[in-house]
Amino acid sequence: MDLEVTPAGANSDTRSDARISHLALDIGGTLAKLVYFSGNKKLLNDDRVQSSAEVGGRSSSVLHGRLHFAKFETRKIDECIAFIHSKELGSQHPKELGNGKIVKATGGGAFKFADLFKEKLDVCLDKEDEMDCLVAGANFLLKAVHQEAFTYIGGQKEFVQINQDDLYPFLLVNIGSGVSMIKVDGNGKFERVSGTSLGGGTFWGLGKLLTKCNSFDELLELSQQGNNRVVDMLVGDIYGGGDYNKIGLSSTAIASSFGKTVSANKVLENYRTEDLARSLLRMISNNIGQLAYLTALRFGLRRIFFGGFFIRGQCYTMDTISVAVHYWSKGDAQAMFMRHEGFLGALGAFMSYNKQGPDNFIHLMKQDPKHEPEFDGTAPEEEDSEYASIDCFLDLA
Numbered sequence: 175m176d177l178e179v180t181p182a183g184a185n186s187d188t189r190s191d192a193r194i195s196h197l198a199l200d201i202g203g204t205l206a207k208l209v210y211f212s213g214n215k216k217l218l219n220d221d222r223v224q225s226s227a228e229v230g231g232r233s234s235s236v237l238h239g240r241l242h243f244a245k246f247e248t249r250k251i252d253e254c255i256a257f258i259h260s261k262e263l264g265s266q267h268p269k270e271l272g273n274g275k276i277v278k279a280t281g282g283g284a285f286k287f288a289d290l291f292k293e294k295l296d297v298c299l300d301k302e303d304e305m306d307c308l309v310a311g312a313n314f315l316l317k318a319v320h321q322e323a324f325t326y327i328g329g330q331k332e333f334v335q336i337n338q339d340d341l342y343p344f345l346l347v348n349i350g351s352g353v354s355m356i357k358v359d360g361n362g363k364f365e366r367v368s369g370t371s372l373g374g375g376t377f378w379g380l381g382k383l384l385t386k387c388n389s390f391d392e393l394l395e396l397s398q399q400g401n402n403r404v405v406d407m408l409v410g411d412i413y414g415g416g417d418y419n420k421i422g423l424s425s426t427a428i429a430s431s432f433g434k435t436v437s438a439n440k441v442l443e444n445y446r447t448e449d450l451a452r453s454l455l456r457m458i459s460n461n462i463g464q465l466a467y468l469t470a471l472r473f474g475l476r477r478i479f480f481g482g483f484f485i486r487g488q489c490y491t492m493d494t495i496s497v498a499v500h501y502w503s504k505g506d507a508q509a510m511f512m513r514h515e516g517f518l519g520a521l522g523a524f525m526s527y528n529k530q531g532p533d534n535f536i537h538l539m540k541q542d543p544k545h546e547p548e549f550d551g552t553a554p555e556e557e558d559s560e561y562a563s564i565d566c567f568l569d570l571a
């Protein structure tokens with residue numbers, strides 16, 4: 175498996191460089207995410223740089239290469255360690271004063287696996303706060319990456335033009351194993367205002383038990399063929415087929431997720447796993463959408479960005495969340511999704527290498543929109559190359 179897939183238009187000089195000059199990790203309850211930079215070509219006064227003309231002149235502290243993304247299951251952390259070992263941390267990689275190499279790391283695994291990384295790779299995990307990293311990653315992506323955020327309404331994906339002067343405040347809802355809701359007011363200005371334990375881990379865990387699926391993607395795939403009405407109790411099931419107009423509930427609204435299983439004379443084996451998976455996905459997505467809206471309402475926020483690997487670019491998930499936010503807010507608040515949804519924390523940890531703060535560290539090269547790779551997050555597990563690398567340079571000044 176070669177994770178260094180280089181999209182069309184990439185510089186062939188960087189393709190062969192397997193050494194990593196900067197690597198950061200976000201090791202969560204379910205997935206370990208990696209962001210790493212490879213390539214060491216210096217860039218001299220290059221006008222292809224997108225954000226800062228000034229940087230081209232300071233060639234000694236500027237590296238040109240690509241940012242890569244990869245993920246591993248946390249329960250198979252040895253595979254992640256083997257991957258890092260195979261790539262090698264090059265001489266440019268940050269070191270402790272007079273000591274070994276350090277790797278910026280966030281998420282619970284930065285604490286849990288610190289000894290293991292020291293033992294197997296002789297690297298010291300330099301811990302960064304998870305919420306700080308999520309916010310730094312989200313801010314960077316929203317401000318710097320072209321076509322990062324999008325809405326998903328009625329099956330249509332539409333990219334959102336971000337106005338940097340009118341980005342804050344927003345609610346960031348990160349759906350990992352559990353869910354964190356963070357009110358973001360600016361760079362490094364935020365508060366984790368809510369959270370719920372009913373998250374991606376709940377969907378994957380319950381789904382695994384109910385369907386015996388062996389992978390998350392298999393469970394998602396199954397859900398696409400299911401019909402939740404076989405399992406869910408609808409308003410019409412309770413009201414003899416009719417709507418409950420007085421309180422604004424149509425006959426097809428879900429009155430009770432999984433509620434139909436109580437009265438049906440069936441055991442688990444009598445249900446199609448597709449229907450169970452569908453109902454579960456809808457229940458979790460709907461619930462998070464509603465909680466996100468209520469949290470946004472509490473703080474008067476109208477923009478809600480959703481991140482975390484639970485979303486996985488999955489149409490049904492995004493649609494359910496969007497509908498929930500739209501329905502409860504009566505169209506006042508908007509759900510937005512992010513192309514690099516699962517890598518916010520890892521990107522934030524990566525940016526913490528910059529002592530000056532997250533700004534002006536990663537500079538993107540100008541993209542030719544025709545060559546911009548599609549990033550839909552739906553490819554199979556083995557192919558981490560699904561996450562297209564980004565042509566950029568690092569300003570190490």
Ligand SMILES: Nc1ncnc2c1ncn2[C@@H]1O[C@H](COP(=O)(O)OP(=O)(O)OP(=O)(O)O)[C@@H](O)[C@H]1O
Nearest residue numbers: 202203204205350351352374375378390482483484
């Ligand atoms: N290949 C996969 N294997 C397992 N879960 C996956 C996979 N792809 C997507 N998921 C979903 O993503 C969730 C994990 O998302 P993410 O990596 O953002 O969180 P985490 O960092 O592991 O969790 P936490 O932040 O709560 O510690 C899983 O619970 C599952 O719902």
Ligand SMILES: CC(C)(CO)[C@@H](O)C(=O)NCCC(=O)O
Nearest residue numbers: 350351352353354368369370371
């Ligand atoms: C514990 C974390 C922050 C670990 O990433 C996450 O799983 C989470 O936000 N869980 C929800 C916990 C709660 O607020 O109830």
